[in-house]
Amino acid sequence: MVEHGKASTDSIAEVNKNLTYGTWRIQGQWKPLIVTDAEGVYFTDSSGKKYLDFSSQLMCSNLGHKNRNVIDAIKRQADTLPFVSPAFGTEVRAKLAEKLREVLPQNLSKYFFATSGTEANEAAVKMIRMYYAKEGKTKIISRYNSYHGSTGASVGLTGDFRRIAIEATGSFPGIVHVPDPYCYRCPFGLEYPDCGVACADYFEYAIKSEGNVGGVIVEPVTGTNGVIVPPKEYMPMIREITRQHNVFLVADEVMSGWGRTGEWFAVDNWKVKPDILTTAKGITGAYVPLSLTATDRVLSEYFDDHYFAHGHTYEAHPLTLAAGVAAVSEYQERSLISRSKALGEHLGRRLRELITRHPSIGDVRGIGLFWAVELVKSRQRKEPFNTYQDKLEGKPLVVDKIAQAMMQKGVYVSTWVSHFVVAPPLIISESEIDNAVDVMDESLSIADKEVVA
Ligand SMILES: Cc1ncc(COP(=O)(O)O)c(C=O)c1O
Incomplete structure (x- = not known):
């Protein structure tokens, strides 16, 4: 039993280990x-x-x-309006939306907030599938060396072994994986630049062959699976291919966003404008859980007169948004x-x-x-x-x-x-x-x- 204030480190570690799950590990081996x-x-x-x-x-x-400014912003928001249903509007929601306009690729002008990168990607997939439901273009392409989240569609999109662990119980439908721009271990056994960036061309082959692809999701710079920076031609090529085939391009910038790559977002390195950008983590500097699914006009106008069948109790939670406003200001001012x-x-x-x-x-x-x-x-x-x-x-x-x-x-x-x-x-x-x-x-x-x- 942990007694507050004088619990020994050992007993705190024991309670952490025995009464709570450690993520992505064999539980008995966890020594927090x-x-x-x-x-x-x-x-x-x-x-x-x-x-x-x-x-x-x-x-x-x-x-x-x-970070003092982020902490103070959360405290001020807690004193003013810690929570209200996402059906209501708030000043802080407007403030963060305006701040996001300043830093995101300019075509991304409408925002859905949630609390994890996983949820941001789930929202992106649902939006694409709702948009293309009538045409049946519901398939999504992602890559093998990728991580997109831990639940349903997002772990299905994930290419790495964390997907395999859950696929034993059945795969998430409608997801196809393709090779990565992993030049150190080129999946085609080729050398850059002689390869002609075959891994980007492969998207066209997959889109045509599948015949019912509605979206492509990539981490513009792959994160956990090895910080894979693609050749400079790669992202512009994928942008062109997806545009030609009317396939939505989703940039998963959960990890690569917020200055991580030396630009606001990794896509900015190649001046690529995705149709959807998902992000989380650095959006508040991790002080509170906030994520974002940012969409361009094609999607936002579609939902102007179609039912947006998505939401969470904690969508646009004021405490998270206040942290977001302060964090974006910190990136800018410093x-x-x-x-x-x-x-x-x-x-x-x-x-x-x-x-x-x-x-x-x-x-x-x-x-x-x-x-x-x-x-x-x-x-x-x-x-x-x-x-x-x-x-x-x-x-x-x-x-x-x-x-x-x-x-x-x-x-x-x-x-x-x-x-x-x-x-x-x-x-x-x-x-x-x-x-x-x-x-x-x-x-x-x-x-x-x-x-x-
Ligand atoms: C690229 C990418 N997408 C999605 C996620 C999932 O985000 P979260 O852990 O906040 O659900 C992560 C988490 O590391 C990630 O790196």
Whole structure:
């Protein structure tokens, strides 16, 4: 039993573990570290040890921790109007909508709010299917190396192994997966630029062959599945193909939005305007859960005289919207988007230097403050240390051993199968980047020892 105020760390950890579910893991293996405080780019555990947050928690705390302006905005809103049914209008709803107009691709002019990236993508799929219901164009194309959320349609869209775990109970209907622009492991076995960006062309082949595709969803820069930055031609090609075939293009910017790639949104890197943009995470800097499905005029005008069969009790929850207004202002006033671009150059340079010292590094890739360091047992064969099957079975992963060593040295970094996702808060300084990369440098010897020729 936890007694408030004097519960020992052990008993808090036990109650967390025994009475609540840990996400994406075998439950018995969960040993939660108890976190008690967080400020700036650091968080603190119950023993008082501080960690530099080199992944913005789940690539979401873009503003760092305890941002005063966001916290005060939530408090003010709580004093004024903490909740009202989404059927009513509010001042804060208008304020956030106007702010979003300032920063989103200009064609995206109508907004649906929810509380998670998962829900933002579910809304996008439903909107497309409602629009195309009569024509039966209800199929959606997504990619294999992708994550789009954890429920129904969104886990069905997800290409990675988290879909496979639930597909055993039956797939979500009407979703087709296609290959990724993963140049380090090209699914067509080709080299850029000789490949002619075949992975983008493949969308046309799939759309024509399926015959009833209503939407395509992509992470413009793939997140958890390896920070895959596509060749510069890729997103414009997909935009052109989807336009020609009257297929909605959805940019899932749940992770890649809000300055992560050095632009407001990853699509801005290629001046691509999607028909729908979904986002969450950085929209409030993760202070409260808010997500957004932003649509262009074709969809919004359709619903002007058709029933919009979608909603949540907490749609446009005032506390979340107030945090959104304050967060967007922080990105603007502190020039955090250009800061991400400038610091990203430094972070990329420092991470690439590691390749020369560590035979266990297969690839380093990224953009802005969004990078992956992919580890391999053999550089020649590009053989990863671990597979998704190892992760599903709860086997100890080499990346996790390195991450643990880094934690002991006070740096937290997010891992996935055989790579790290480096995505610090946009307020990080150059010297903090240097410290964290130095700690990674020291810890990579764990993997180097396991390299085979
Ligand atoms: C690209 C992408 N889409 C969707 C999601 C799902 O968002 P949420 O976890 O808020 O439901 C995530 C979460 O990491 C994501 O990275």
